[in-house]
Amino acid sequence: MLGAAGTALTARRPNAAEIASESGEEFKGVLVDTTRCIGCRSCEEACAAAHDLPVPDIGDESVFKKGRDTTTTQLTVVNRYETEKGAVFAKKQCMHCGQPGCVAACLVSAMKKRPEGPVTWDTNCMGCRYCMVSCPFDIPKFEYDSWNPKIQKCNLCWEERLKDGGIPACVEACPTETLIFGTKRELVEEARSRIYREPKKYVNYIYGENEVGGTSWIYLSAVPFEQIGFKTDLGTTAYPEYSTGFLYSVPIVLILWPAFLMGLSYLTRREDEQEKKEEKR
């Protein structure tokens, strides 16, 4: 059965950028134009409300004093960065990779890439936390204080809204149209045309277009991305591909090793028997 697993894997397509599910439905995502963000944190508020989490006080500006990470109760956070062009705000949440490391890591498929684009978590999870090790953005958060812990992360409101044709709560709540919801193809086109229209306003780079094989959330910025808290050394290889080399070798070892060992055992047995025969003579 493990051999079959390995063979099934070899049939997976090896190309890097993924913008559509196997059924052909294009992944949806969000374009974040950080030049438009005013740091109002309406997205944080809407996110918490949509997921029944404690709603943060968005009037409190002291949260910007230091960089925040998402937590088990805050699936998205807005951070302020002092850059060469002044203060810039950047929203952080799950990037919803085209080929997510967490999904490849999960041994019970609790992490799933939905055909609509979101990466979601399911309750058949056993809590091994391998998804956390495998996420290039360190997004899945584990409830360490619970006897029955969940993995918490942005699900693009798949359960709450997307399934019924809605759009993510944060996108709806954004007053400045920093966030735009659409298919990856539409979003990349929009991002590109903005860069062409105002080349002085933007750096000529769309973060997430190709990072780790392409993510469903993409970003535009006026300053180099390392200045606003983005990892810029992730490469364009989809994370699952780092372990495919090993996985491809599994069926080979599984077939060749027993044959080799049985053969070797047969050889040594023959010698034993021959010795015995010679002794008899």
Add this chain to the structure above:
Amino acid sequence: MSAKATPREVKSLRDFVPFILSELKPRGNIFTPFNIISVPVIFLGVILIAYRMVKGLGSITNLSQDFPWGMWIGFDVMTGVAFAGGAYVLTFVVYILRVEKYHSIIRATVLNGFLAYVFYAGALVIDLGRPWHIINPVIGNKFGLSSVLFLVAWHFLLYMTAEFIEISPAFAEWLGLKRTRKILSSLTLGAVVFGITLSTLHQSGLGALFMMAKGKIHPLWYTQFIPILFFVSSIFAGLSLVIFEGSISHKVFSDQLDDEHRASHNGILIGLAKGCAGAMFAYFFLKVLIFMHGRHWEYLHTGWGLWYLVEIIGLVLIPCYLFLRGAMYRNLTVVRVAAVLTIIGIIINRLNYSVIAYKWYIPLPAHYVPSWMEIVTTLAIVFAEIWVFRWIVTRMPILRKPPQWATEE
């Protein structure tokens, strides 16, 4: 052991229950130093595990969102399984290559390997956030076929079965079940072939788990060859532990051994030392090749470079040389020192991947360090394993020769 003279057979449940009850009774001195230390630790460990089940993982561990895997994975599972590698290496030597010299230690080694899987891979259960879902990948509550961990989980399960079959003739001899023993013995070669194949894959699979942690593990350690390095190092990790454990068992359980076994033991240790030296040299050579290809010279000047050199020179190359020297001059002390150094080296190597060089860019105050409760729980698991090992060794033909009726066939 007077019982071994009379062949007994447990024929029915009526025989079985009193027999088990009599075997469960403690033998020998109860207040040994080992017991005095281990009993409170195991007791405390049980309380801590119960507390963790109620209050969550964060209550007794220092795990965090940045460090999802700590000592229980890095030491118990990663290192414990590497040390259990002696079983597949020795079964290869004895059952496939048919080198009879090592036959006398095969049962102790396989038993050790089996118990290591039960206890150390079993320690995974307390590390899982939702342990009652551990059967999901087996019963098909979704198969994550593209997951390396799926493969490792299945291999653990199958390999434990294979090792149980390999050791089961000893259980049958203990119970005096002649026919069962015959059937079980006939399965040994199949189990060995299956077991070696599974070991090759999951020893390397444990390394392959870290492939997707690219960018989180220090470049001196992260390479696409991690799976091969894990596999090769499990060979000498397992053999070193056999040398270490064998040396202790020989003192502690000397009443189990006959003169022939005692006399052959030194030769066995020398042979194992040669095997270790060979595997370690191959490993060192691989490490050097990977280092050259990685072109990470600039890191050698840093503290991490020094730590890297300590591992591959101090705890691989030097013990490799000591093994060779000990084997050449038949100096067992040198061999034992080399085994201990190698064991420390393997512990450090596995911890480097999972804990120490993992997120190396996060400096110490925020970096994961195990809590005392994690250490106590780990010690409790190690002690519990030794208890079970001791119980089996003193009751079943593991170190001593099988009963006469078994060898006559």
